[in-house]
Structure formats: structure tokens, C-alpha cells
Amino acid sequence: MQPPAGPPLSPEEAEREAQRQLWEKRLTRARFTYDSYKQSTRYPHESRPISEQPDLVYPASPERKQPLGKExxxxxxxxxxxxxxxxxxxxxxxxxxxxxxxxxxxxxxxxxxxxxxxxxxxxxxxxxxxxxxxxxxxxxxxxxxxxxxxxxxxxxxxxxxxxxxxxxxxxxxxxxxxxxxxxxxxxxxxxxPAAPATFTGKVREVVEQGSLQLYVGLQVRKPGRYVMAGRVDDEAGIPFAYVEFNEELEAGAREVKFTVFGLLLHDKNPDFPLRLRDVEGFLLREQGDPDREVVKALYGPVHLTQQYTLDRFSPDEWTSEERQRYLDEYAKDVAQAESELGNLSGRPGNPKAP
Known part of the structure; x- marks a missing residue:
């Protein structure tokens, strides 16, 4: 049996209850937005779990099916x-x-x-x-x-x-x-017809700022903005990281820096040594068709790293001015919702960030 209904709410109480339910929904949404953004930006753009982009685990080899003809x-x-x-x-x-x-x-x-x-x-x-x-x-x-x-x-x-x-x-x-x-x-x-740059095949590795950096040699013929990418597998050959590079390069002997982020190593805990493979990229053109001049890719294994223990790498989340600005704004939304809900519930608000 259902418990007997209480006395009907006054118009003021009904309005207050409606507002309370509205701010509960806003608080849930604000917390979800804050937590989702914080989680999705734990790593930098250029060093991500390859599971986020399963279509990029291997270089593009397009396949399709289509009817032989209209009839x-x-x-x-x-x-x-x-x-x-x-x-x-x-x-x-x-x-x-x-x-x-x-x-x-x-x-x-x-x-x-x-x-x-x-x-x-x-x-x-x-x-x-x-x-x-x-x-x-x-x-x-x-x-x-x-x-x-x-x-x-x-x-x-x-x-x-x-x-x-x-x-x-x-x-x-x-x-x-x-x-x-x-x-x-x-x-x-x-x-x-003529590559704007050529990979030298040489790779040097170093632990810098808590992450594993892989510097791939590149002889640049045409200066400009180069967009590069590579895949990183663990010792068993299981893909775990997709690394990118997007920077301006001058002509001459240069290096493409691929970052295997420290926290990503802690979270995924891959078995060392790691293997960099299938490195490809292009020079971005500001105008014209096509929009790029392609560099001849390094298909297959490119570099095998040394053995490392996780304590060599930082477990800290990635930070940037932009990321912190967004987190601060989302935290304000959470604090406002908590404060409004506290006032409507007869309690003082709790404006602190999540």
C-alpha cells in the first residue's frame, strides 16, 4: 500500500520544489560536463590512447563494396x-x-x-x-x-x-x-611527385618532463607546417598509443617529436620495450588542391625503445592555459548549481570546485 499523501503544497512551496528539481538537474549536468571534460583531457592532443581512434591503428588501406552496375x-x-x-x-x-x-x-x-x-x-x-x-x-x-x-x-x-x-x-x-x-x-x-621532406630513419629517445620523447630524424626540403603521426605498440605488439606532431619546420636537418605521455604510460601500463611503427605525414598547403604534399612514410617497425620502469614517468595530468580556463568555467557552473540548490533546500551553498 502506498503511504497516505501529505497535505497539498502551497503555491509558494510548489514553486520552490519545482525550482529545487530544476537545479538538481542542472547540478547533475554541470558535474557531468566538468568530469567528462576533465577525463577526456587528461592527456595532451598529441599523445592519446589508440583505442580512441580504432580506424587509425593501421595506415589507411581503403576497402569498399558496391554494385557492379545499376542493372x-x-x-x-x-x-x-x-x-x-x-x-x-x-x-x-x-x-x-x-x-x-x-x-x-x-x-x-x-x-x-x-x-x-x-x-x-x-x-x-x-x-x-x-x-x-x-x-x-x-x-x-x-x-x-x-x-x-x-x-x-x-x-x-x-x-x-x-x-x-x-x-x-x-x-x-x-x-x-x-x-x-x-x-x-x-x-x-x-x-x-617530389616529397617536401624525407625521414632519415634515425630515432633518438629521451625521458623529458616526465614523458618518453621519440625524436624522428627528418631532412626538410620545403619549410612549412608539417603534420605527422605514428603508432606505438607494447612488447607483445598490442597497439596502445597514437602520437602526433603538428609544427612549423625550417629547411634542413630537423626532428619530429613524438610524445608518449607519462600518465598514459601509467594508465595503460604497457610492457616495455615499446615499438614505434608506421610513421607518416605531410606538409600542409595553405591553398590549392591537393591540400598537402606527402612525405614518404616509414611503414612497419621504426624504432624499439629501451626498457623502462613506470617510476621514470610522471603520473600527473596534462595541463595547459586553455584546459584550466575551461575547468574553471565548468567548476563555476557546478558551484552555482550547488549554491542555488543549497538555498532552496534551506542549507548554505557549497561553492567549492569539484
Whole structure:
């Protein structure tokens, strides 16, 4: 049985109760905002848990599926390319296969023609002649397994007609599947003919300001703002950190500083030695298309660190003027809500920060 209802509230009491409930909700929201921001900014922007960005655990190798054509939606194309950005004399491979769109059952198909040309959206597209490309399923020219139904094409822009080109290139191809069914698709890459800088392959490590710093050597040909990134795995090869660099660099011998933040090491407690791998980046362009000039990446393991114990690193949270300013403002919201709620409850407010 429910307890008997108390006497009805007076209009003033009802208004006071409504205000109290409103400020309780505001206090809950203010505390959540403060705590969420404080937790999400424990580490600096350039040194984060890689679990926050699972799509960046490995360098981009785009895959997609699409219908063979408007009239052949029962057949799906399986498409994959090794990379999006191609630099200098690098080669990129493309993979094309077919399957039943409903069941995923592989279907026989053939890439019977393919060309590379300037992407049609470019302002001066069409000035360079299209170049024919070869796809095969014979276990040669980059194809890994003969007769597996996955057709492979290789493209080296610097030696196949685009040595002087910079920007987006499109590889268009036609596919014949299940007899007479035919359709097509394309891959896009962004080509940088001459890298603005080159990684030297040298890395030095040092413990500074409570964090592990990895300095990657870079020979800069063109000065400007460089945006770089790398991945850090533990001894067992488990990815745990994504590190970034975003600074202006002058021409000459320089270093890219990757920070493995001290508190991140304490929180994740990875087994040493750590391994830096898959370092990539670009020179940001202020205008034009494309918006970057790509540096040839260092794929695979780049550096293996020394052994360290956690007491070498600081357990302190990251701080900055901006972060503290936001925390102070969110703390004011919490204090105001606590004060208002205290007044409405007949108690003095507690304006202290969380």
C-alpha cells in the first residue's frame, strides 16, 4: 500500500520544489560536463590512447563494396587499394573481386580494361593523356595468388605517364562477371611527385618532463607546417598509443617529436620495450588542391625503445592555459548549481570546485 499523501503544497512551496528539481538537474549536468571534460583531457592532443581512434591503428588501406552496375545489383564488387597517398617512385596496388550481393559467395569475374587519368574534378583535367593499366589474376605483377578471383593492378605514377603531375589521379576499370554482366568503378589516389621532406630513419629517445620523447630524424626540403603521426605498440605488439606532431619546420636537418605521455604510460601500463611503427605525414598547403604534399612514410617497425620502469614517468595530468580556463568555467557552473540548490533546500551553498 502506498503511504497516505501529505497535505497539498502551497503555491509558494510548489514553486520552490519545482525550482529545487530544476537545479538538481542542472547540478547533475554541470558535474557531468566538468568530469567528462576533465577525463577526456587528461592527456595532451598529441599523445592519446589508440583505442580512441580504432580506424587509425593501421595506415589507411581503403576497402569498399558496391554494385557492379545499376542493372546488376545482385553482383557486388569487392574493392581495395593499398594506400591513398603515393609519393615519388612509390607503387600502389589495387584489388578487384566479385561476389553475390546477398550471400557473399565469390563469383568469377574479369577486369578487362583499365586506365589511369587525371581526376575529372580538377580544374585542368584532361591535359595529360590517359594511360592503360593491366590487371591480372595470374600470380604475377603484384598479384599474390593465381586464380583466386581477386584481380590485381599495379600503378607507379612516376614511371607511367605522370612524373610531372601533382594531385588526384583516378584509375577507372571495367569488369565482366557471370557471363555477360558488365560494370565498372574507380580508385582515386593523391600523388606527390617530389616529397617536401624525407625521414632519415634515425630515432633518438629521451625521458623529458616526465614523458618518453621519440625524436624522428627528418631532412626538410620545403619549410612549412608539417603534420605527422605514428603508432606505438607494447612488447607483445598490442597497439596502445597514437602520437602526433603538428609544427612549423625550417629547411634542413630537423626532428619530429613524438610524445608518449607519462600518465598514459601509467594508465595503460604497457610492457616495455615499446615499438614505434608506421610513421607518416605531410606538409600542409595553405591553398590549392591537393591540400598537402606527402612525405614518404616509414611503414612497419621504426624504432624499439629501451626498457623502462613506470617510476621514470610522471603520473600527473596534462595541463595547459586553455584546459584550466575551461575547468574553471565548468567548476563555476557546478558551484552555482550547488549554491542555488543549497538555498532552496534551506542549507548554505557549497561553492567549492569539484
Amino acid at each position: 546488376q545489383r545482385d553482383i557486388a564488387l569487392k574493392l581495395k587499394q593499398e594506400k591513398i597517398y603515393v609519393v615519388g617512385d612509390e607503387t600502389v596496388r589495387f584489388f578487384v573481386g566479385c561476389e553475390n550481393a546477398s550471400t557473399g559467395q565469390p563469383l568469377p569475374c574479369e577486369v578487362h580494361s583499365a586506365v589511369a587519368r587525371e581526376a575529372p574534378h580538377l580544374a585542368q583535367a584532361g591535359q595529360a593523356a590517359a594511360v592503360p593499366l593491366d590487371f591480372n589474376d595470374t600470380g604475377r605483377e603484384g598479384d599474390e595468388v593465381a586464380g583466386d578471383g581477386m584481380w590485381t593492378g599495379r600503378f607507379q605514377p612516376s614511371r607511367q605517364g605522370f612524373a610531372m603531375f601533382e594531385g588526384t589521379l583516378r584509375v577507372e576499370f571495367r569488369v565482366r562477371a557471370s557471363g555477360n554482366a558488365e560494370g565498372g568503378a574507380f580508385f582515386d589516389i593523391v600523388f606527390t
